[in-house]
Amino acid sequence: MTEVDFDVVQIRKDFPILNREVNGKPLVYLDNAATSQTPQQVINAIVDYYQNYNANIHRGVHALSQEATDKYEQARQKIQQHFNAAKVHEIIFTSGTTHGINLVANGFSSLLQKGDEVLVSAMEHHSNIVPWQMLCERTGAILKVIPMNEQGELVMETYQNLLSSKTKLVFCNHISNALGTINPIEEIINAAHEVGAAVLIDGAQAAPHIKADVQALDVDFYVVSAHKICGPTGVGMLYGKEEWLKKLPPYQGGGEMIAEVTFEKTTYAELPHKFEAGTPNICGGIAFGAALDYMNTIGFEAIAAYEHQLLDYATTELSKIDGLKIYGTAQNKTSVISFNIEGVHPYDIGTILDKLGIAVRTGHHCAQPIMDFYKIPGTVRASFCFYNTKEEVDALVAGVERAKNMLVG
Template sequence: MSNTSTSPFDIEAIRSQFPVLEREVNGRKLVYMDNGATTHKPKAMTNAITSYYETINSNVHRGVHHLSQRATDAFELTREKLRAHINAEHSYEVIFTKGTTDSINTVAWSFGELVKPGDEIIISTLEHHSNIVPWQMLCERKGATLKVIPMDDHGVLDMEAFKALLNEKTVLVAFNHISNALGTINPVKEMTALAHEVDAAVVIDGAQSMPHLNVDVRDLDVDFYAISAHKMYGPTGIGALYGKEEWLNKLPPYQGGGEMIDTVTFEKTTYAGLPHKFEAGTPHIEGVIAWAASIDWLNELGMENISAYEQELLEYGTEALLSVEGLKIHGTAPNKSALFSFNIDGLHHYDIGTLLDQLGIAVRTGHHCTQPLMNRMEVPGTIRASMGLYNTKEEIDTLVAGLNRVIPMLK
């Protein structure tokens, strides 16, 4: 059933970089298809963590001593690598945060200070709770109104409806680059241009796009782009917020503390310049430094190659899964990442997920932190198999065989 991949990279060599993929779960070889939740980590990244602690561990941006200088250099090198990776203009436009959620909350709070009663914020039906709730909180805090872009049954956002929602009261538009629940790739550049016509700022949740796509923030012309390291083969607990310089200068800082100040007296504090204004406290130094190893590793493979390979998996997997009786795929956008969100007619996602786990197959089940989207699709949840660059067609075959084995048990 499986065809040999035509992609230029060597899948076995790639998999050998991930020791966890060799382990067994419930007596079977692990088939890990929960990459939308988090990806596994290449040895280059875990080695970088050990190396950091064994050679240069110290606090950054403060000591005059050698180790602190080395750690600071390594820390700032990640900022530069990430800048280059997303093609930002300046490295100080890259702010380190705890992750995508923290990045979005940073904008929601800081931008929120500029929001007035009656202003409007637009999000989309496809959003993760982390790109809904911060905006709802902002609207409640400032008396602004939240509007939602509808979608069609394929999971494609309605551009005409979006245009109709935009008006002179719109101050901000926030949506994801790739939907975590359906895999839809949104037309970020086109939507950003539309939002800019009414001078609204654009915030992109890039949690799901960074591992799969070549992201160029200048080409997209977005104002903010939120990133998580752990979904792109990097460490947990670290992420970044890209912001255009003019916006980051205009916004007040989110949190106060050390690192983010210029001078402090009891009467008045002046803030540090970018990026430190938004980086209060000792950062996740180890995470930042190790993240560079993941970025280098992705770039060695090439984001274009990764996208091409994963699109092969998408095509292969869609056809293979549709051969399963009663299987319905949710999210059939023409422009989609390698993610399969599906249900089996008459069966509950939890039952399927539980039995697949017995076969060593790791999928996500539930509402995927997108309850409004699930309500729109009139399902309580789905089974989601989200591909990473180390997944194979053989593993998709294993998933399909697993489904064909467990479905009769539940009927």
């Protein structure tokens, strides 16, 4: 695919922030793995809610409440259709991926016993490590790690050997936020199910690039944040198979998640409300649906093809810089490049790039075990989105060269 086939110039017009300057330079935004930018279409949906029908949902008989409820539940249906969940009540609105993971971890506290085993991959975000460590501390379950290799790929042979009748849960990200590796989740899910284990997939980094089909994957839980997919912060979704969601106890108590309350006994609401205590991020949920509408209008196949072109070009050009090492060279990866310059701290490179108007992420990217594996303090991470251009890649390469010359000489 060429840029003629993918009208990136027209697409960029949808994102007002891309017109601004930083430190007197045109903004080159390459921190999309942390959060994507928001198109005008989604901004309009947010403004429309607060200007025209701002009201609490599910509880009011008045017109604004009914309208807000309808829009919110329509967004849930959009999410169901996008991820191909079998039933709309299998979609739980959350505050984001971390909330969804903690909801599941909390629920399994009552299902695990001492000596049960849970598996987590070596390339997880901290939000998919710490909750399981806390779960194991509460239950006496044992946490085991699926190792990775130098290329940033999971060692699947070891994974198969770790699985046993003691394995109750397996957790893995669909795509590594630090390395861009696309993990073989179909194989991971199928193997786990053969020993009777449930699987949670962290789809936060995959959702901007891949349209996951939760039924085809046969995954038990799948979690996503809207702000990675051109939506607002503070909202996300947990998909769970109905059978599992019914087994898990409520995560929080409060309004909306109840059927009947007396001082003697409380009964809980049916799905999805059982897990949605309190007033939700109504506007965020509606905007989440608008963001999926926007991205589906562009098309995920077109997005993936264009971003792969950017990845190949950036990898080739950055590799020409002497002393630059890329971490994460998996055969199957998405548009993320983590790198360092020999003898230079990544923070120093990021600081100089910022002076040039180039936004990248530096540090361990909330994936410290990966950095420990490579024996490095962190990396510079450039993450590309469908609104980025080859010219911005050129600006990045020139900026890294300039930083190297300043810091190394």
